[in-house]
Amino acid sequence: MSEHAMPVTDAVRKPDGDAAEEGLVLSGVRKSFGASEVVRGVDLRVARGEFIVVLGPSGCGKSTLLRMIAGLDDASAGEIRIGGKVVTHLPPRKRGCAMVFQNYALYPHLNVAGNIGYPLKVAGVPKAERAERVAEAARIVNLSDYLDRKPSQLSGGQRQRVAMARAIVRNPALFLFDEPLSNLDAKLRVQMRAEIRDLHQRIGVTSLFVTHDQVEAMTLADRIVVMNSGRIEQVGTPTEIYHRPASRYVASFVGTHP
Ligand code: ADP
Numbered sequence: 001m002s003e004h005a006m007p008v009t010d011a012v013r014k015p016d017g018d019a020a021e022e023g024l025v026l027s028g029v030r031k032s033f034g035a036s037e038v039v040r041g042v043d044l045r046v047a048r049g050e051f052i053v054v055l056g057p058s059g060c061g062k063s064t065l066l067r068m069i070a071g072l073d074d075a076s077a078g079e080i081r082i083g084g085k086v087v088t089h090l091p092p093r094k095r096g097c098a099m100v101f102q103n104y105a106l107y108p109h110l111n112v113a114g115n116i117g118y119p120l121k122v123a124g125v126p127k128a129e130r131a132e133r134v135a136e137a138a139r140i141v142n143l144s145d146y147l148d149r150k151p152s153q154l155s156g157g158q159r160q161r162v163a164m165a166r167a168i169v170r171n172p173a174l175f176l177f178d179e180p181l182s183n184l185d186a187k188l189r190v191q192m193r194a195e196i197r198d199l200h201q202r203i204g205v206t207s208l209f210v211t212h213d214q215v216e217a218m219t220l221a222d223r224i225v226v227m228n229s230g231r232i233e234q235v236g237t238p239t240e241i242y243h244r245p246a247s248r249y250v251a252s253f254v255g256t257h258p
């Protein structure tokens with residue numbers, strides 16, 4: 001077992017000094033829907049600033065795991081810490097994470113500035129501060145010249161960047177991505193991967209990116225978490241996962257055999 005997929009007790013009893021370096025810690029996280037348990041005891045330590053990709057087939061529990069971290073679903077058991085703070089029972093808006101979805105649902109009637117600033121408006125941030133933060137977020141994703149456009153006047157890649165700016169504008173401690181590139185055509189997907197990677201290098205926010213696409217995982221991840229039926233099968237760098245898959249299941253995802 002990797003040191004990052006350690007048992008609950010070790011994960012929880014790390015010395016306090018480590019808290020500042022903690023991006024995300026999951027300890028014994030579980031989720032049942034009725035009689036079926038779809039997340040079956042997940043332990044994971046993510047360092048601050050790390051880019052983690054959770055890789056696994058459709059139905060293995062990736063979205064459910066993400067939704068529990070975001071607070072959109074309650075965990076049936078376990079503890080979730082973000083940036084050293086226990087958030088297991090906090091509402092989504094108090095968790096300090098921002099989620100980028102597959103269909104990034106922009107508001108068609110709002111322009112780019114309105115879309116990016118929407119979460120701040122909801123949070124009651126005063127107009128002047130809002131404008132400043134929107135401008136900064138737009139600058140980060142290279143959309144400064146598009147603030148007046150409506151989503152219908154943007155390309156697919158630009159819309160994706162609006163969605164990212166809308167996440168950035170809240171200064172989250174953690175970015176959660178749920179297969180945000182799945183609906184894009186192949187060429188745009190490659191371009192957006194590079195943009196997400198580049199963005200991460202510039203702002204360095206801890207990120208958890210969920211996908212069933214091995215190439216996406218290999219190109220984006222500092223470390224890959226391979227999931228199988230609600231459990232972590234292996235955690236490692238892309239190189240480790242590629243050269244030393246822990247099982248046939250993992251090998252089947254990265255195209256080699258143990
Ligand atoms: P993935 O994102 O890896 O495709 P999900 O987390 O969406 O997987 O789903 C994992 C399993 O949990 C699936 O079998 C799915 O049908 C089930 N599931 C997800 N959400 C619910 C729900 N709200 N109620 C009942 N079952 C659910």
Ligand code: MG
Pocket residue numbers: 062063064
């Ligand atoms: Mg999913």
